[in-house]
Amino acid sequence: MTLAVRPFTDEDAPAWVALSNLALGHRVTVEDFRAQETRRDPSQLSRRWVIEVGGEVRALAHLHVFPFDPPGFLHARVLVHPEARGQGVGRALWVLLEKAAQEANAEGLVADVDDRDPESLAWAERRGFRNHAHRFASELNLTSFDEAPHLPALARVEEQGVTFTDLVGADERAVERYLSFVADRLTETPDLAGHPRWPSKQVREVLRLDHGGRPAWLILAVSPGGEWLGTTAMIPIRREFVYNELTATHPQARGRGLALPLKLHAIRRAREAGFSLMRTNNHSTNAPMLRVNARLGFGARPGRYELHRPFR
Numbered sequence: 001m002t003l004a005v006r007p008f009t010d011e012d013a014p015a016w017v018a019l020s021n022l023a024l025g026h027r028v029t030v031e032d033f034r035a036q037e038t039r040r041d042p043s044q045l046s047r048r049w050v051i052e053v054g055g056e057v058r059a060l061a062h063l064h065v066f067p068f069d070p071p072g073f074l075h076a077r078v079l080v081h082p083e084a085r086g087q088g089v090g091r092a093l094w095v096l097l098e099k100a101a102q103e104a105n106a107e108g109l110v111a112d113v114d115d116r117d118p119e120s121l122a123w124a125e126r127r128g129f130r131n132h133a134h135r136f137a138s139e140l141n142l143t144s145f146d147e148a149p150h151l152p153a154l155a156r157v158e159e160q161g162v163t164f165t166d167l168v169g170a171d172e173r174a175v176e177r178y179l180s181f182v183a184d185r186l187t188e189t190p191d192l193a194g195h196p197r198w199p200s201k202q203v204r205e206v207l208r209l210d211h212g213g214r215p216a217w218l219i220l221a222v223s224p225g226g227e228w229l230g231t232t233a234m235i236p237i238r239r240e241f242v243y244n245e246l247t248a249t250h251p252q253a254r255g256r257g258l259a260l261p262l263k264l265h266a267i268r269r270a271r272e273a274g275f276s277l278m279r280t281n282n283h284s285t286n287a288p289m290l291r292v293n294a295r296l297g298f299g300a301r302p303g304r305y306e307l308h309r310p311f312r
Contacts, residue, residue, distance in 0.1 A: 003092055008048030008060070010034075015057035016050065023079040024114075027240070039211055045074065045104055049096055051089050058084040061093040063100055067202055068191055072107030073308070094127060101311075108310035115303045129307035133190075134284040136303025138293050139241075140267070143276045145297060147264060154261040161224035162258070164265050167215035178218060179203045181228055185248035190283035206245065208235050217242075219265050221249070221258050229253035232262040234270060234278075241277035242270045247289065259292045267296070 008016065017033050020026065040046055046064040050057045059080040066075035076097055080090045101109055111129055113120045115136070167178060179200040186192045186203070207213050217234040230249030237243045244266060249258050270278055280298070282290055 003089060004052040005049060005092055005096065006052075008050050012050050012057060016048070016060055019057060019060055019081060020079060022081070039205075041205070047100055049093060051093060053084055053087075053089070059089040059093055061097045063097050063104075066110065067198065067206065069110040070107070070308070071196055073110050074101050074104065074106045074108075076101065076109045076111045090123065098127075107312060108308060111307045111309070112304040113307060115305055121305065121307075124307050127309065129309045131305050132308040133306040134303055135191075135281050135306065136284070137279055137281050137301040138298035139301055140278040140293075140296060140298045141276070142267065142271050142278055145267060145271070147267070150260060150264050150296065153257055154264055157221070157257055157261050160256065162229065162256075162261075163222050163224075164261070165220050165222055167218045167220075170215060175209070176200060178220075178231075179207075182207070182231065182233065182246065182248075185231065185246065185250070188251065189246075189248065190285050206235075207233055212236060217266070217269060219262060219269075221253075221262055223253075229256070230258045230262055232259075232266045234266050237279075241279050242273070242275045244278055244280040247280075247292075259289065260295060263292065263296060 013033055014030050017028055017030050021028055044065040047062070049061045051059040053059075059078070061079075062075075062077045064075050069075055078090050078093050078097065080093075098109075109129070110132075111124055113124055115134065167175060170178070182203050183198045183200065187195065187197050192198075204210060207218065213235060219232050221229040221231070223229055228250065230247075230253055232247040233245045235243050235245050244263070247259055247262055247266075249256075249262075267278065278298075279301075280293065282293065284303075
């Protein structure tokens with residue numbers, strides 16, 4: 001069998017999307033994919049390869065910078081069509097990907113594998129990857145959601161004088177303050193504990209403030225004295241669901257029951273915007289947020305293992 005390994009071109013976009021959707025269970029459109037590519041920071045490494053078998057794209061690889069990975073690490077992904085597995089296709093892409101990462105002086109690689117896919121996990125482990133963390137998605141059906149059982153929790157924080165606002169109409173100074181507030185909270189999460197604090201530009205990108213973000217979906221809990229106590233942030237991903245990117249409270253405001261009311265405000269706004277599904281992702285060790293999500297009715301979905309392979 002002859003393998004045609006080559007760099008990705010834009011003409012490969014339909015085949016790339018079809019294969020990645022098949023392998024990952026996504027429903028990304030070619031338009032979504034191309035739009036995401038145009039938003040990618042050109043200063044950040046991103047390299048793609050494909051393998052053709054019989055004139056059809058049967059495997060792909062992507063090496064890129066991912067903001068949630070450890071500093072100096074690059075994110076690696078190799079996907080092979082089920083019908084092309086066991087033929088050396090993935091191995092050929094892995095050789096290219098590993099060489100490119102070492103030439104970029106990466107500290108190591110990060111990969112993620114579906115926690116229901118022991119075959120792919122074993123493939124990665126044979127190449128030196130080891131499990132670092134377990135994350136899984138949670139979903140809430142917004143159509144059937146009943147907020148009535150959660151109104152007492154909202155009333156309790158309002159009795160403390162806490163109010164809820166958003167960034168609608170905020171000037172640039174307030175936006176920068178918010179970006180800084182989020183950057184501080186991110187370093188307190190299990191996902192980014194020990195990582196360098198993100199610059200405002202990176203927070204702005206994740207929240208999509210410059211391309212489709214909604215200021216009304218950046219919600220704050222505020223004390224009677226004007227201090228920011230916590231926030232929840234949503235971003236539109238695709239037409240079928242909204243994504244709850246972050247819910248976090250200031251360390252000095254924890255234990256006051258703010259997380260659930262913050263999420264309740266987010267749920268209200270997502271429903272008002274016509275969305276029927278909310279999704280979020282959680283680190284398996286984030287017990288407080290997992291409890292809040294469970295109370296609200298989020299259902300756990302299959303997750304992914306985060307695997308690390310240091311070079312040094």
